[in-house]
Amino acid sequence: MNAGIQSYFQWSQIDWLNIRISTTETIILTIGTVILVAIIGFLLGLVLYQTKSSTRLSIKIFRAVISFFVNVFRSIPFIVLIVLLIPFTKVLVGTIIGPKAALPALVLAAAPFYARLVELGFNEVDTGALEMARSLGATNKQIIWRVLLPESLPALVSGLTVTAISIIGYTAMAGVIGAGGLGNLAYQDGFEAGQNTVTLVATLIILVIVFAFQFIGDFVVKKVDHR
Numbered sequence: 001m002n003a004g005i006q007s008y009f010q011w012s013q014i015d016w017l018n019i020r021i022s023t024t025e026t027i028i029l030t031i032g033t034v035i036l037v038a039i040i041g042f043l044l045g046l047v048l049y050q051t052k053s054s055t056r057l058s059i060k061i062f063r064a065v066i067s068f069f070v071n072v073f074r075s076i077p078f079i080v081l082i083v084l085l086i087p088f089t090k091v092l093v094g095t096i097i098g099p100k101a102a103l104p105a106l107v108l109a110a111a112p113f114y115a116r117l118v119e120l121g122f123n124e125v126d127t128g129a130l131e132m133a134r135s136l137g138a139t140n141k142q143i144i145w146r147v148l149l150p151e152s153l154p155a156l157v158s159g160l161t162v163t164a165i166s167i168i169g170y171t172a173m174a175g176v177i178g179a180g181g182l183g184n185l186a187y188q189d190g191f192e193a194g195q196n197t198v199t200l201v202a203t204l205i206i207l208v209i210v211f212a213f214q215f216i217g218d219f220v221v222k223k224v225d226h227r
Contacts, residue, residue, distance in 0.1 A: 130143060
């Protein structure tokens with residue numbers, strides 16, 4: 001049995017320089033995507049929250065358009081979305097391969113997902129605190145930054161952590177069609193080349209990255225949660 005395992009996994013197959021480069025690509029792509037998703041998703045979620053009670057027809061139509069956009073891109077499987085966006089990606093970044101080619105699809109897949117989590121986090125804020133702020137004459141901007149955001153911050157960070165972990169999975173899938181990173185390494189240099197050890201190592205590193213993001217997210221939630 002041990003001989004069978006040793007023949008299946010051969011550490012001589014590992015090119016540690018490629019492992020390091022692919023790991024760096026995955027981490028940079030993930031962090032860059034998370035930053036963009038945090039900004040875009042927060043703004044979309046805030047718009048959805050702020051417009052939910054409006055009675056004005058123009059605001060209702062605007063909210064419906066944003067909600068439709070969020071629901072559509074949140075529902076499309078990522079591997080399908082990245083293929084659909086190939087022409088757009090070519091125009092936007094000038095290439096359809098490499099880490100930067102995956103960025104548009106990653107953002108469009110993850111931002112709507114996070115937007116719904118942001119909206120949910122805002123909806124969980126105690127309405128009593130919001131009404132008290134209004135009764136004290138706080139402006140809408142003051143309510144957002146001094147009440148809504150601080151009260152919902154643990155939920156927002158937790159939601160971003162979940163989103164970041166999903167993004168790591170998306171980067172692995174994007175690697176299968178040439179977007180670089182550990183997914184590309186595991187598929188092309190590992191699976192297609194019959195080098196099982198490369199696939200194993202790439203998978204283990206992806207797991208380490210996921211655990212690291214989860215640990216950081218949980219740590220930040222504990223720091224910002226004062227309940």
